[in-house]
Amino acid sequence: MKLYYGETLNPRKVCAVARHLNSPVEFVHVDLSRGGHMTPEFTAMNPNRKLPVLEANGRTLWESNAIMCFLARAANSDLWPQDERQIEVLRWLNWDGQHFSHHGGTLYFQYIVKPRFGLGEPDARAVQEATTYWRSFAAVLNDHLRGREYLLGETLTVADFALGVTLPYAEPAHIPVKDFPEIERWHDRLNALPAWREPFPVMAAA
């Protein structure tokens, strides 16, 4: 299997899952700043021209959440449980894409991607809107996590990898996680996983 990634948000959760599971993947770095995702070869794999992409068993799979589930199922892991807990995981994955990491991702874009790719200053209005929304959804998550180790209770799942993905960037992305102690406590648990702390392969010096 080949996992095409860059050192950005959505590939991060997939790389973390692959490393956590010790999945037999070859990590293939794609340089977004040099348009590595705009080539005809890449477009043939993912017409959205976005990372990550997984090549496995002669087919390609895009969308980070689907790739995490695929890797977990291939490893027969409870990260993607094969029972009624799956519904709960789906619920959180959908909620995350629409709300929590959606608005956290906006802050990541405004404060981290823009300067990194020379796209100008953060847009104050977009920042204010995303911060307000993020806070209201963070309150929901904070309440849910009270008394739970992970989102589903005791079982670590791909939903934890998805919802947590912006938190390693909370400080530079101005995500106000410090006001939500249960989220911080949960993120401390994720930080205990080596694959969470260091999801990306070490790249050889150019």
Ligand SMILES: N[C@@H](CCC(=O)N[C@@H](CS)C(=O)NCC(=O)O)C(=O)O
């Ligand atoms: N919904 C997609 C989003 C993928 C995505 O937005 N990837 C970003 C990196 S975090 C990307 O490749 N951006 C390049 C571009 O938009 O030009 C997923 O979860 O895989």
